[in-house]
Amino acid sequence: MAFFLPGVSHAQATPTTANWISSPGVIGTLVLIGIVLLVAALVVGARVDRMLKDLRRANDAQKQKPTLIDHRGLVSDATSDPDIPLVDEKKTVGSLAMDVPEGLRRMILWYLGSAVIWLVFGTLVGQYVGMKFVWPDMDQISWLSFGRLRPVHTNTVFWGWASLAMIGLGYFVVTRTSGASVPSLRNGWRALWLMNGSIVLGNVLLMAGINNGGGEYREYIWPAMLPFALGLFLTFRNFYGTVKRRTIGEIYISNWYILAALTWTLVLVTIGYLPWYQNGLGETVIQGYYMHQGVGMWFMTFTLGLLYYYLPSAFNRPIYSYSLGVLAFWTQMLFYTMIGTHHFVFAPLPWWLQTVAIVFSVGMFIPVIAGTTNFLMTMRGSWSAIGKSYVLPFFLVAVVFYFVGSTQGSLQAFRFTNHMWHFTDFNVAHSHMTMYGIITFALWACMYAIVPRITGREPSQLLVGAHFWMAFIGLFAYMISLMAGGSIKGLQWIDGKPFIDTVIGSRPYWIWRAIGGSLMFLSHLLFAWNFIVMARRDRHAEHPEQLTTEPAVLERSPVTA
Amino acid sequence: MFNFHKDHSNLVNVSLVVFVGLSVFVAVMPANDLATNNAPLPSMPRMTxxxxxxxxxxxxxxxxxxxxxxxxxxxxxxxxxxxxxxxxxxxxxxxxxxxxxxxxxxxxxxxxxxxxxxxxxxxxxxxxxxxxxxxxxxxxxxxxxxxxxxxxxxxxxxxxxxxxxxxxxxxxxxxxxxxxxxxxxxxxxxxxxSLKQAPLPDGTAPGFLPSPGRKESTASMTRPDALPDGGSLFVQTCSACHGAEGMGLPGAFPPLAGSAIVNDADPTLMISIILGGYDARAEYGVMPAQAEQLSDAEIAAIANYLRSSFSNDAPPTTTEAVKTLRSTVAPQTAILP
Structure with missing residues (x-):
């Protein structure tokens, strides 16, 4: 061991661009990308395996057919192998439709519907600004210029898509796991309109050139953000009120995450917008804190809460370890809060603050590994289910990206990787890996799991599959192209290449990004269609007597304290 | 006392209080310190x-x-x-x-x-x-x-x-x-x-942390006669106006390809213009002085690059020639009247 130490410390003290590939952060990132590929291969393998089995079965059935022909005409079609897919496919439709109060059901669908509209709009804008890297002269309209549209994309997918989808899905979790109804549906609707209004107003102002100062995710000026904060407050009151009225002794772990996400985000928005400590670089400290916690305390915390409910229920298994969930909860709060400044490493901010940020970034391994372990162990033994339905691949991708995206983020805070990747397109790749790979895939998984259950309508498996693969391949192309392009650019900057050459050199990567982005956007159109199919009013809603079947799976979702 | 599993108000209050505490420590306090505890540098002009x-x-x-x-x-x-x-x-x-x-x-x-x-x-x-x-x-x-x-x-x-x-x-x-x-x-x-770094009193400027992997630059420093890469310096410093192909922009920036000054066997005027700037011709924009931006070796490298590129053909110059001229050319930081 002692023999290795000098070599190791030497490698860390003087990393060079010549052997950049052997830097720990880079190796770690490559391994993590490898994991994603492995998962994709696993899903493909499972699907192909199943397809072949089905084919073989069909062949066998055909071969056997002549022997089974019944000349008296009593039996018209027979098979010696009567199991899936007939039974499996059928049993998910209708019979599992759950008894959700009509008012709540309608409101949830409206939240999710708004979210879907914002997803399509927000990613259309994203696709458009992505293409501007390749064709900067696409238009000459001030309202559509890159600087103004970029925050429209980010804010729309943050506050419009992810937030509204999370809250809609959250209403189901909170009421279901508390065995209680929402105190005020009216406040739920008010919150929905306040938040939608905030996004419309904020986006129009951004395109008109009125923004708060350009800090990411707080580009809306405070009068535009205030309705959103009020919406969050009303949502908190509703969720807290539901948990308070619960008919079950324990507070299910999902509700820990969801209530905390709302509390923390209200604090966050308040701190982010109050003026007194934000002149000079004070603003920069708050910016690092705000943009990081926006992701960590709002999207990540809330989505983890959703996963703790929807994932075990979709697999019909208890969560592997309740205690790991609790550990992840408290460490998430402790570590995530401290690391905002890692967005400003080497900036003129206090050195101690940067050190704290880097150290706690590594600490993030604890909640991430705890969470990932918990989810994967919950899924264990259900791998064969991957071949049967696309809900599970969506969950699997979200969980794997939770591990990959979060650890990759920690590696990015390292000294050498920060040198190489900061300010480059790599950051954009990272944020899509997390906001898209984790949050968006998880929200899709939850929506595909629950919407058919509350409406009694299933989308076509083929279209769900097309959505999955287009989104996944699109994301992968997007991520890899920007990671490669960003790394090359960073190395060239370190080597002192002329700046404009690094811009010209990025073009092929930006073209691949636009291709990946197009796939992602097209998959969202399919998703919107699938959502329409799922959300259309079903006869079950009008004939509640058909819903007497026990709402089997979700009701049993386990509390094993 | 803290039964988070059964007591919702405890759970929410504790997570709220701890989060606010951490936020104040890691964001509000350092922000407030930076916001209140700084003054402009004496050499910094107020914004107009x-x-x-x-x-x-x-x-x-x-x-x-x-x-x-x-x-x-x-x-x-x-x-x-x-x-x-x-x-x-x-x-x-x-x-x-x-x-x-x-x-x-x-x-x-x-x-x-x-x-x-x-x-x-x-x-x-x-x-x-x-x-x-x-x-x-x-x-x-x-x-x-x-x-x-x-x-x-x-x-x-x-x-x-x-x-x-x-x-x-x-x-x-x-x-x-x-x-x-x-x-x-x-x-x-x-x-x-107006975006310019205000100078600090001599010797007080904090240094740069060495970047990983600048081996070749230290290697070239050990050979004093080796000039830096004039081509990449040209792209960084000059090509924005004079164009990557040295063709300039009619009505704004003069071409360097085929320029009489560049092709002059005596580089004196060319080096003087690079050092001190140039505003002699009404039909073109003002050329800013480069004496403070570029070292003697860098100017010599750019000059040699120009004198051998874009079909230009003139004998190379040396760092010493630039050094001699630097002392004679008055730094014309303000060319406009």
């Missing part, structure tokens, strides 16, 4: 009214989406400034804008375009900035910056005091039109040209 309006345009168009304004304390950022940025550098520019809008996030997180900390030092020509805003690809071929046409007006008869931008006629829809800069464009350029 026009520059402040220009900053508002900069924020409104969200230039910070692509341009950073922070020179980090690592060697690779030396390209963007003479010293790492300090909190005091932002004293005037990062004040709260008004009751609706907060202090602008100038530091940025993406360097899709160049860092602008020292933009005014690198490129003091107002004409260049106006052309660049009107159509970046007029002056920087590979640029992907948007065109800011809405900061300009087209007219057939500009008023006498209008700032006319010399856009080549073939780039206009109607060749009889003239492009006139609006007040917003003029303000924005005033702001961009």
């Amino acid at each position: 009214e026009s520059e402040r309006r220009g900053l508002a345009v900069y924020v409104s168009e969200n230039c910070a989406a692509c341009h950073t304004q922070q020179v980090r304390n690592i060697e690779m950022d030396k390209t963007w400034g003479d010293r790492p940025s300090l909190p005091s550098d932002y004293h005037y520019s990062k004040e709260r804008q008004d009751v609706w809008r907060q202090s602008p996030s100038l530091l940025g997180s993406e360097r899709t375009g160049p860092d602008l900390t020292n933009a005014g030092q690198r490129q003091p020509g107002e004409l260049w900035h106006l052309l660049h805003l009107y159509d970046p690809r007029l002056v920087v071929k590979g640029s992907i910056m948007p065109r800011y046409g809405w900061l300009f007006e087209e007219t057939t008869e500009p008023t006498p005091d209008a700032v006319v931008v010399p856009v080549p006629a073939e780039r206009l829809r109607d060749s009889a039109h003239k492009v006139v800069a609006t007040q917003r464009a003029i303000d924005l350029v005033a702001y961009l040209v």
Whole structure:
């Protein structure tokens, strides 16, 4: 061991661009990308395996057919192998439709519907600004210029898509796991309109050139953000009120995450917008804190809460370890809060603050590994289910990206990787890996799991599959192209290449990004269609007597304290 | 006492209190310290009214989406400034804008375009900035910056005091039109040209942390006779105006290909112009002095590159020649009357 130490410390003290590939952060990132590929291969393998089995079965059935022909005409079609897919496919439709109060059901669908509209709009804008890297002269309209549209994309997918989808899905979790109804549906609707209004107003102002100062995710000026904060407050009151009225002794772990996400985000928005400590670089400290916690305390915390409910229920298994969930909860709060400044490493901010940020970034391994372990162990033994339905691949991708995206983020805070990747397109790749790979895939998984259950309508498996693969391949192309392009650019900057050459050199990567982005956007159109199919009013809603079947799976979702 | 599993108010209160505590410690307190505990550098001029309006345009168009304004304390950022940025550098520019809008996030997180900390030092020509805003690809071929046409007006008869931008006629829809800069464009350029790092008293500037992997540069330092790469210096310093192919831009920047001054066997005039700047010809923009930006060896390297490129053909010069001329050429920092 002692023999290795000098070599190791030497490698860390003087990393060079010549052997950049052997830097720990880079190796770690490559391994993590490898994991994603492995998962994709696993899903493909499972699907192909199943397809072949089905084919073989069909062949066998055909071969056997002549022997089974019944000349008296009593039996018209027979098979010696009567199991899936007939039974499996059928049993998910209708019979599992759950008894959700009509008012709540309608409101949830409206939240999710708004979210879907914002997803399509927000990613259309994203696709458009992505293409501007390749064709900067696409238009000459001030309202559509890159600087103004970029925050429209980010804010729309943050506050419009992810937030509204999370809250809609959250209403189901909170009421279901508390065995209680929402105190005020009216406040739920008010919150929905306040938040939608905030996004419309904020986006129009951004395109008109009125923004708060350009800090990411707080580009809306405070009068535009205030309705959103009020919406969050009303949502908190509703969720807290539901948990308070619960008919079950324990507070299910999902509700820990969801209530905390709302509390923390209200604090966050308040701190982010109050003026007194934000002149000079004070603003920069708050910016690092705000943009990081926006992701960590709002999207990540809330989505983890959703996963703790929807994932075990979709697999019909208890969560592997309740205690790991609790550990992840408290460490998430402790570590995530401290690391905002890692967005400003080497900036003129206090050195101690940067050190704290880097150290706690590594600490993030604890909640991430705890969470990932918990989810994967919950899924264990259900791998064969991957071949049967696309809900599970969506969950699997979200969980794997939770591990990959979060650890990759920690590696990015390292000294050498920060040198190489900061300010480059790599950051954009990272944020899509997390906001898209984790949050968006998880929200899709939850929506595909629950919407058919509350409406009694299933989308076509083929279209769900097309959505999955287009989104996944699109994301992968997007991520890899920007990671490669960003790394090359960073190395060239370190080597002192002329700046404009690094811009010209990025073009092929930006073209691949636009291709990946197009796939992602097209998959969202399919998703919107699938959502329409799922959300259309079903006869079950009008004939509640058909819903007497026990709402089997979700009701049993386990509390094993 | 803390039964989080069964007591919802305990759970929410504890997570609220701890989070607020951590936030105050890691965000509000350091922010407050930085916001209240800094003063402008003595050498920093106050922002003029026009520059402040220009900053508002900069924020409104969200230039910070692509341009950073922070020179980090690592060697690779030396390209963007003479010293790492300090909190005091932002004293005037990062004040709260008004009751609706907060202090602008100038530091940025993406360097899709160049860092602008020292933009005014690198490129003091107002004409260049106006052309660049009107159509970046007029002056920087590979640029992907948007065109800011809405900061300009087209007219057939500009008023006498209008700032006319010399856009080549073939780039206009109607060749009889003239492009006139609006007040917003003029303000924005005033702001961009004002972006200069204020000098610190000698010896107090914090240093850069060495960048990983600059082996070749230290190697070339050990051979004093070796000149740096003139081609890449030309691209960094000169090509924005004179063009990557040395063709210039008619009506704004003179060509270097085939230039009599460049091809002169005696490099004296050429080196003097690089050192001290040039404003002798009315039909072209002002050339800023480079004496403070470039070392003797760098100027010699650029001169030699020019004298052997773009079909130019003249004998090479030396670092010593530049050194001798540097003492005779008065640094003309202000060429305009």
